[in-house]
Amino acid sequence: MSFEDNVKMHFDELSENDKEIVRYLQQNMADAINSSIIELGEATLSSKSTVLRLAKKLGFRGFSDLKFQLEQDYKADKIIPTDLEQQLHHDIDKTFAYSHQINFQPLIEAIHDASNVYIYPTGFSQQNFAREFSNDLLIAGKKNYLLDGTTNFDRITRKLNQNDFVIVVSLSGNTPSIKNSIKMLNFRKVPFCSITEFSRNYLSEHANYQLFYEASVIPTAEPGDEMSSMTSLPIILGILSRKYREFVLFDE
Template identity: 30%
Template sequence: MDLESLVNAHQQQFSQTEREILAFMLNNEQFVADSTITSLAHRTFTSTSSIIRLTKKLGFTGFAELKYFVKNSLAEAAPVNTDFIASGARDINKTLSDLTQRDLTEVVEKIHRARTVYCFGTGYAQRNAVQEFAKSMVACGKFTHVIPAKNEFIGSVQAMGEQDVVILVSLSGSTESVMETVRTLSLRKVPMIAITGAGINPMSHLADFSLHYETTPTRLPGHKTPYHSFVALTVLLDYLTRQYIKFLEEGNS
């Protein structure tokens, strides 16, 4: 558990002043981990007694225990990628290298034979990527439908059949909020192509075909959650599009 989760678990207990202190703390966790109680009181325009009362509401014996908790939470966060620029090139090159060693004939044939190609991305960046991929497929004469959100994905299952194909784009391949729907598609024998970050995951395990892209995480200043670039995902989808165009140029119909 991190500080944000802890605050959310106790959010009904705080006064307006305590909420303002917490807002500062959540936006400046490194400062909290390094500061004294007097420094924190000064930065939040409050008193040390206010800070102590707040720490006890959070379940700590005092400010020292809170500091220790925040420091450990930050240490467990995603590491800073000290070679961030070069890692982007490595992600692209590794993704392309893996793709060029695979025979994608069955994948593009499955797309070509499908009555409808359904595309679903589990996150904002993934949905943007599949939007561009879908435009390319439509330009190639392939009827493609992008599912815009999770609820629509769940609601579309009844319309999907064995003559369709569903392209799932995810980072982890284990987004629990959609896995029940993925399992349902598998039981209904709806063909699926999973495109996920590298590694074995539940989504790729259930899919008929699995493709992977590289993305080296880093931690941005002031953030604990990792930042992922999806440039290699875009490269993968572009490569798949080019393979499909090549398939058509070779006279397949």
């Protein structure tokens, strides 16, 4: 996960002083990767301990870990995709890199232990990818229900309990029409997992479990018009379904 992604995930936990240091790192990345923790503290008018606490708030093991990620991001920024194939490669690589940094086990166990699993995709493309994911879970022996339509999702959420589990597959994670349903899940203490693009969004902030994927913007035939590519969504769904199957076959 990139430095920017870590900042998005933990932004609400940062103090104003933390945010000032983050802005310095974003604007002076080349200098930061060549600075010691003491030098960085001096440059940001803060202390060594403040910088170290910030690194840990952002999910890094320490300052060296943070600086290594900054260096990787700095190198990546120098390699700008020159065509859509390279952009596709970048999206897939970033999603796989993210998947290597997270622990799937608690999510897998929650899916396995649930009495009923419900999968709700928020759009047409998400529906297509979610259908294959649903089939993968069935093949692995986990019965699940693929929901279609906001009305159906709203009705179902009013009947669920703590023994059920919901997976919401989205792009932005900010679909207005399902916010009341998400509030109902929280009210009824129904555990759920959000799967969205890398961003701070409503779904991930209210979910018990979160997964993310890279969704880059690509041009369309209409001048000035753009769309988000969800090519990496089936990647993260495929990783989750395979890890679930591994759990059932080898770890259960």
